[in-house]
Amino acid sequence: MIDNLDWTATAVFVFFFALVTIVGFVAARWQSGDLSQLHEWGLGGRRFGPWITWFLLGGDLYTAYTVIAVPGVMYAVGAYGFFAVPYTILIYPLIFLIMPRLWNVTHRHGHLTGADFIAGRYGNRWLELAVAFTGILATMPYIALQLVGMEKVIQALGFQGSGIASHLPLTIAFIILALYTYKSGLRAPAMIAFVKDIMIYVFVIAAVIVIPAKLGGYGAVFDGAKAAFDAKIAAATAAGNPAPAIGLTLAPSQTWLFVSLSIGSAMALFMYPHAMTGTLAASSPHVIRRNAVTLPAYSLVLGLIALLGLMALAAGIKVTDPQQAVPLLVRQMFPSWFAGFCFAAIAIGALVPAAVMSIGAANTFTRNIWKPFIEPRISPEKESFLAKLMSLIVKLGALVVIIWLPTKFALDLQLLGGVWMLQIFPAVVAGLYTRWFSGWALLAGWAAGMLAGSYLCWGPTALVTAVPIFGTTFYIGLVALAINAAVAVVITAVVPGRAADETRAADYEDAARAR
């Protein structure tokens, strides 16, 4: 099980992991608040300034899974994987525009989740339930994928095993994560995010300087990657198969998919409960605007991380699972101690988003499923306790998925998760600007979008994200969103909504200007 373990790398890895564990538990005392209140445990008391918000939101954006998966796609197909860059470029103008409005209205009405806002805006509990359910459903596989990222680096340390024993290090890491999230709430990932980001920056800066230098410069990296793609195409054609759409630039068949996937992913990201949690924890709408300006620093790092996939190709790394490309590249190019450091950075990179995701899902469950439908008169203390408990259950669920089901299952669900998350976009975003839509129409639109999206993803052999329309290919999420919006518009036009709206126009504007 541990015969092939790289002891130096493992020692460095364990050291840094222990360090953040201590940070996680100490975080409970930081900017101390009464953790028996949900807004203190689950939103850090809404006191996070520009810096902390920057680290927290950045932690959501590039996670252990991103560091493993994006270069993995680059390794497998090339340019198409670079969609991560336009995707993150689109996110910030969108955040700048919509999130301060959401912050203002949720702050004024004491809302803790996106579904809270929906309930207040449309006076429709079933729409609130749909939004909450979608968020939790899409978050679970996302957490599971963080574990996949963590497991890949643990394997790269040389840890092997069979059956349950092979998951032992992952299980230990996850129990630690679960305990300090339970104790410290959102303060734990916020504090750990500092350590994690410094480590990731060191890893990425070293990687983009040292690895190309060893391979003979960036020119050699791209030439090597091109040669590897050309060889694959030649092999496919020789075997009588159609040439695969791979290479250093996009194939014509990929361009619309590239564009629509970038748009759809950007629109979906801030619908996830964890992204909303990170945003609503900010201390003012200006903190959010400032972050929309400064967060692209992360996109740059993400772009550089993506290039690691091409470097792995150029370095001649051969793997059947593209997600092993980066861990193996790191192990081949760096001395053991630094490889251990990089792996720790990636693994800790799983802890921050996994914690925020479980908190976001737990807040949503407590506020929008348990409270309205099961126990309307719940006390604040019990509300906070329930959310803590739920954060444990959500993580446990993710761990069970990873241990008992094939990884492909989590990947497929994550793929569907993006499509599903997009279906609450009309309710949330249109709701921030207009009350024209009726809650029931949005609910019908949501149902239509969920069904159409899931149906289109279901292929005969595997789930797919692309659907051919008018002789070209589009991202299914956007197609389902169009169906969703059309249904919502038609039904609202026929039967206008008359339910109560507890918000007023001034609630969406910054306080200084409204008063």
Place this chain on the structure above:
Amino acid sequence: MKYVLLLIPCVLALLTPLYNRVDPVLFGLPFFYWYLLLLVPLSSLFVYLAWKVESR
């Protein structure tokens, strides 16, 4: 004005016919890659300008 400033980086990021090619190569990076990487700080600048316009 604010909306135009926010729209520019989005359009530049999605206009694939503009950047889906290898030449000109810069420091060994094909155009496709360095264009998108360069667009990241540029997009940040546009959002900053939108902020300035808004808070004026």
